[in-house]
Amino acid sequence: MKGKINLKVILIVLFGLAVIPALWILVFNLxxxxxxxxxxxxxxxxxxxxxxxxxxxxxxxxxxxxxxxxxxxxxxxxxxxxxxxxxxxxxxxxxxxxxxxxxxxxxxxxxxxxxxxxxxxxxxxxxxxxxxxxxxxxxxxxxxxDTKRPEIDVISGTQYVNQGGAGVEIYKLSEPCVKNGVYAGGNFFPGYSGYFPDKNIYICFYALEYDKGPGTEIYAFAVDEAGNSSKRGFNVSIKEKKFKEDSINISDSFLNAVMPQFDMTVDKNSTNPLLDKYIKVNRELRVANHNKLKELVQNPEKEILWQGAFISFPNAANKASFADHRNYNYQGKLVDSQTHLGIDLASLAGAPIPAANKGKIAYVGDFGIYGKMVLIDHGFGIFSLYGHMSSSDVTVGQIVEKNYTIGRSGKTGLAAGDHLHFSMLVDNVFVNPLEWLDASWIVNNITSKINDAKSVSGSK
Ligand SMILES: [Zn+2]
Incomplete structure (x- = not known):
């Protein structure tokens, strides 16, 4: 009896040792x-x-x-x-x-x-x-x-663009494109559809930076969904512009009056902390403000809200021009240089500031060197900027008509006296505001091009 049981156990164990791994291997491999x-x-x-x-x-x-x-x-x-x-x-x-x-x-x-x-x-x-x-x-x-390149049919005729100025190009694409617009001096300006009944016709406002003169490459560009791209030049004549040099004396009373508002730390061993703070603000905060501005202008309104010439700050004296090269002196010594990317207009202190044209408020609030600032989005990449204001009661998203009072002038930010700093931008490039304030420039360079394209496209 005993031997039989043992044999059974041995057989079961042997069977287990052979079959279970075999089953496991089968299950694993199957x-x-x-x-x-x-x-x-x-x-x-x-x-x-x-x-x-x-x-x-x-x-x-x-x-x-x-x-x-x-x-x-x-x-x-x-x-x-x-x-x-x-x-x-x-x-x-x-x-x-x-x-x-x-x-x-x-x-x-x-x-x-x-x-x-x-x-x-x-x-x-x-x-x-x-x-x-x-x-x-x-x-x-x-x-x-799809290995076919998109075709760009340039509609606008000859263009005259000033160094530091703006232009418009109208073109028709042979197919929908994921990205299209104009490259000018390496900056890309997107084109916008929707103005003409033909959805393949685009309007693109572009600009030349103040330091880009004749010889700068300007061309239309389009890339379709499959990645096929085309470049197309057009007749554009760039007019060279010389900008002014300007000297600004930094006084101790100015530093005392203006610098406390800025939160910027300077080296604690500095022998002139106010001046060092000023230089830091003029350089670093200026760059930071301009970088932030690039973000604010990224998604403009997809329609042209403005009409006709932009209007200026009334009864104001012109205190500084666009692209002035400013040398800042302290006690007769050059301490910094910057380029002034707008115009300065001075009227009475606290004078009402009109919206230069119809648009949507894109920003209102403190903005570093610009102090209290309002930014208006006029659509298709055109923006106007108002700095150093003492007050403003417009709100972001509000549509303002041309001449609507958006606030009052002041001397907030990096300003010595009450004035309006007025800038115009095409996407993130500062342009000479005088062009937009000039009714005949608007007609000759912008509205006539758009009207010509209307007749060419048939305005179906
Ligand atoms: Zn200014």
Whole structure:
């Protein structure tokens, strides 16, 4: 009896030792978990132009990756872009579990024609399923092969642009483009659709910085969804402008009156903390304010709100011009130099300031060197800026008509006396405000170009 039981136990143990691992191996190797394949950023692969880089992520948690195949299926024909095999997984699945595949798709090299096609991603794992063929996952995405560059048809005639001034270009695109506008001296100015009934016609206000003269490259640019881009020059004549030099004496009484409002720390060993603070404000805070301003003008109104010439601060004396090169002297010694990117207009203290044209209030509040500031968005990238105000009761988002009182003049910020600092911007480039205050400049350079384009486009 005893021997029989022992034998039974031994047989069961032996059976267990042999069969359980065998079952375990079978279960492990016959795993049914599908491998995963996906685009790193699926929304970016709707269109493929002359060349497109895509990134595909493949993974398999269990037995590991066996094979990845990426192909474009066009008119029933499979064009393999890549077929990649991974080292065989060991008995216990020690293969590759994760891979990032980067490929460049160039349809013309593959002989793939324009139009709709399928981008197919397939991945196999090392499972023993399907008679050792493994689990497979396939995903397909409909894509548009578009290797044609957008065409830019320039509508506006010859343009005359001043150094430090603005211009407008009107053009028609052959297809919708994700980015289009004008590059002028390296700055990009977006074009806006919607003014003309033909949605493919764009208006683009652009500008030349005060230090960009004749020889500066200006051209229209467009890039479609597939990444095909075009550049197109137009007839533009740049007029050189010389700007003034100006000397400003920094007195101790000015420093005493103006500097306490600024929170800026200076070296505690400084022998003249007020002057050092002034220099720091004039340099660093000025740059920080201009960087913040670039953010404020990023999303302008998508319609032209202004009409006709912009209006100036009434009964005011012109105290400083646009792009004056200012040398700041303290006790006869040059301590700093900056460029004045607006005009200074002085009237009576606390005089009412009119909105230069119709627009939407984009900012109101303290703004560093500009003190209490109002920024008006006139649409399509045109902005007006009012600095050093003593008060303002407009609110952000409010639409103001031309000549509406937006506040009163003052001497907040970096200002010695009561005056209005008035700037005009085209996107984030400061331009000479005198152009916008000049009715005949507006007619000759802006409104006549828009009206000419109306007649050319037929105004359907
Ligand atoms: Zn000023």
């Amino acid at each position: 795993e049914g978990e599908k491998p995963v394949i996906e685009f790193e950023s699926p929304t970016q692969i709707l269109s493929i132009g002359a060349s497109k880089d895509i990134t595909v992520l493949a993974s398999d948690q269990k037995k590991g990756l066996h094979k990845v195949k990426i192909e474009i299926v066009k008119d029933g024909k499979e064009n393999v872009l890549i077929e990649k095999e991974y080292p065989k997984a060991g008995f216990f699945g020690a293969g590759v579990h994760k891979d990032t595949i980067k490929i460049t798709i160039e349809p013309s090299k593959l002989g793939i024609s324009e139009g709709k096609s399928l981008l197919r991603l397939s991945v196999w794992d090392y499972s023993w399923r399907r008679w050792w063929n493994g689990n497979i996952t396939t995903i397909e995405k409909e894509i548009n092969i």
